[in-house]
Amino acid sequence: MIKRYIFILLLSVTLLSAYQSQEELRSVIVGKVAKYISWPRSQRQSFVITLLNGHNFELFKRIYKNKTIHNKSVEIHYIENIKELQATDILYIATQNSKNLLEILQQVPKKGVLTVSSIRGFAQKGGILQIYFSSQKARLKINLHVAKQEHLEIKSSLLRIADVIR
């Protein structure tokens, strides 16, 4: 009888619980946010997410394996230097780039790239989407002005759940 209770307890724990690492949540949110954003028309067959530095390449590959965004398959690219950047829909900038963020943002093409990062002050410094955590929960900050410069259209339903910098 005791064994049965333990078994049921563990099963219920498994079914009802939800704890995720910040890294994993951020990685998933990047793709989920993309569904609320319209990009300028592109000839690319796939939706490209480029990671700049950081060691989350394997995590992104695992999460976006066999996934689609805007009906396109997802490709994950990894670069170590912004000069290596090729055509991309999303540029995810790891936090270790915080000290040369301005140089990086200056080299991002001015059309159709959603820049995403968790670097503090990212949205105010000219990035578009900042993902940060408060009381262990993910929060979004969007720089609408820069998004418009990049010709990205953001749905109002996303703006409602984010802090917006205009």
Place this chain on the structure above:
Amino acid sequence: MLFDKKLFFLVSIYTTLTLQAKDLFDDSLEDLMNIESELQADVGSRSGAKNLSDTPFAVDVITANDIAATGLHSVTDILRYFVAGFNAPETSIADGSDHVRVFTLRGMSPDQVLVLLNGKRLHSSALLHVNGTIGRGSSNVDLDTIIPLFIERIEILRDGAAAQYGSDAIAGVINIILKNNNANNIIEIDVAKRSHKDGRLINSEIFYSKELEYDGFVNFAVQVKDQDDTNRAGPDRRVEPPRVTTRVGIPQSRNYLASLNIEVPQKNGFNIYANALFNYRDSKASAFYRPAGEDNETGYIHDGFLPIINAKIVDFSSTIGLEGGFGYGVEWDLSNTYGINYIKYYVDNSMNYSLGDDSPTSFYNGSLKFIQNTTNFDLKRCFNAWNFAAGLEYRYERYAIGAGDEVSYIDGGSEGFPGYSTMSAVDVDRSSYAVYFDTTYTIIESFLFEGALRYEHYSDFGETKNFKLASSYQVNQNFLIRFSLSTGFRAPSLAQSHYSNIATFGGVVSGTFTPDATVSKTLGAESLKAEKSQHLTLGSVYKIADSSTLMVDYFFTKAKDRIMLSNEQTLSLEDQELYGVERVSYFTNAVDTQTYGVDVKFENKFYLENSTILILNAWYNYSSNDVVDFNTDTITRENSFEQIDRMEHGQPKHNGRLLTKYKVRQFEYSVNVNAHSKYAEVINQQRYWFDWSWSTDVDVTYHLSKNSTISIGSINIFDTLPNKWDGLAYSQENPYYGYDSIKPYSRYSPFGYSGAYYYISGRYQF
């Protein structure tokens, strides 16, 4: 058998499959933003925050939300509430130790715990515990100088980390992280009382945050805490008829705290940061009552008097720093941390017997001061799977004892607490510099390696080199194993090397002398050298589900040349004549010890229907401390029985915490059960045991609105008291301790002896 192989196999297979089947990408964005992320901690590595379940060593985190639901307003009490193996007795009639709470981790010495504030070393108190309390012979950081409302989280590293942080990180490291941006403004008022209708506490705290550009902030907080004393003294059988004459309990204190935390990030990545903590404490506790008798028959109080020791403590610390980048991904951090703790002692309602009717009744008894200034320059570079950090540290320390008024120390001095004499007065300093390297390497995604090296040179005792190796291996998605191996050290404090004082108690003149004093050397004392330690930890983390974790960690620490204050040794009659004292104690690298044990921690969070949440955390700690070798002929188990026994049996070996919280609609219910195993105290060379104790804490919080809450609760709701001395009764030779005497309880009691604490709190966010 409860856990047979078949059951374990089924559960493992099921949980593995379930976890693997879960795909976050199927959740909506709104759902993702409502998921609580796993806690992270910075402590233990310079390469950035890590998830608690991925670290190669055991780390615990107490969050601001956890703290808010305790009804407690002292960081020492908060740690005791949550952490099994964190011991903080409430002592009384122990001079300065009444006013600066001592604490230990895993039963080791208070000065073997390093405390960091935002990752920077916090200075220790100027107080050296020299009475018979837990932690005798050591100084510790005064944790109650920090406003709880100012804290974002407290990280506790349960491992040696001297190779990363330097001296003191032997039993563990406590890293207190202050709130930064995105913090709510809060005002809180609390009123509390003890079960005996004493110990009234009125606490008020305000936290205010102003956001600056680029996620910068200015945070400011103040706290005013007004604590009345408690008294659990038994009858004083030296007076007729026997009655309560002495105060035995929590001291009366007024605390004023103010804190500031600022970050001003610049657009170019440059960051300016600063924080400051200020605390002024006015604390009063009694000494033993002085009954009428031979000594004071000519005094102003012919029927006896109760000396009141008044400590006025000023504590201030401040860090100023700059962060930037050199290009090529290299980040630098230059900071300076200054800290001062200054204690001034006064004694009221007392007299100096030697002055007879001319004795004043109030005395200024001198001061203790400790200053620490630490300058750090750190570099960090991340190369994908490899993180590398290096740094330089320069630290300056100064310790001073200021003499009291002459009437406070001459010819026996003021009763209750003789002042520091001009002979004790000292003003000394030292410096140290260190160079350190720290690296983490993710060999493959599931295999992490960490290494650290540190070289340090102290101007007073020389150099020390330490290392740390640690690794974690993710066996599968649910199971991680971890280990660490390191060496460590603890520099003898300036206070241990230079403290001296002479006191008269019961007509006997005794003194604590520096190890280098001639009188100490006649007894075999030598200059102090650093304590050295070796550490091994082996652990595992089993994720039963995404928010259900079982952690089991074994630890072993061997500490060589541990510094202790010797017992009082009686001088030969010739030396008594020469030095003017009868008994002498001094600090010495007396013993080698072994500490070993295990932490078993189970954390679980159930998300039930209708936004109801049930949190169930259990933590068991076993810590055993054994003296395994004696380094000097003058200290033996027999002649230092009390000191050795305090180390081995003075603290509970088994500690347990069961923390539960149930959130439903506007209510949060917390019920916690605390368990402490038996412990012993020695009186007159005889060991007395105190039983296992269980206490229960309850809190009910009601959310009046989105911004306001009211909480009612109790710590130790069933008014549990430790058992009284078993078999120790009043006698003329032992008039103070005993089940029927002034001090009926042991001062080692891990949960004090003031009984139930009832509180009501109101909190408003704006």
